Amino acid sequence: SQQGEEDPQALSIQEGENATMNCSYKTSINNLQWYRQNSGRGLVHLILIRSNEREKHSGRLRVTLDTSKKSSSLLITASRAADTASYFCATDESQAGTALIFGKGTTLSVSS
């Protein structure tokens, strides 16, 4: 089945730096989402970008989508220690549309 693949698998940065994570997927989509998972917790929705959108902002988050390259990126600006978490991209299958397909995630560690 289609699956988003995040890159890198792990990322370590200092507080105040920007963090960029990438996601690639295989087939056409209706939308792409990013979720955050703190250790031992459930996933929390961050942002959804539709296939006809190229860029979306939410606070310190910036998501881009390039459907020609089947890729997306999540930028977290001015990172904080509280941003330490795993980040997952999730895509739907445009024909089925019944469920999300999650990638394996990027683990972000922000040190103070």
Next chain:
Amino acid sequence: NAGVTQTPKFRVLKTGQSMTLLCAQDMNHEYMYWYRQDPGMGLRLIHYSVGEGTTAKGEVPDGYNVSRLKKQNFLLGLESAAPSQTSVYFCASSYVAGGETQYFGPGTRLLVL
């Protein structure tokens, strides 16, 4: 609003035992999902439901059964637990079809010995 809740939070089973995981949501969502999360594997869909009384198979349905007798509840059953079912199980719900925002529960950690 409690959102999505899961019961229990943690459980240890012996091989061959059975159990039911309960998911409840108070957001009046039509769609509900069960995922499992294993190290290095991301989340994989087990079963899902598009409304009360309906269920459908996801990517990894073998060894599990589900029921959606009430709109707010989605039950995941393991009839005969196996060590390969050791995992963290997440329930999620959404207002519209699966490609839209999903709301997740806190998870159930299951260890099968």
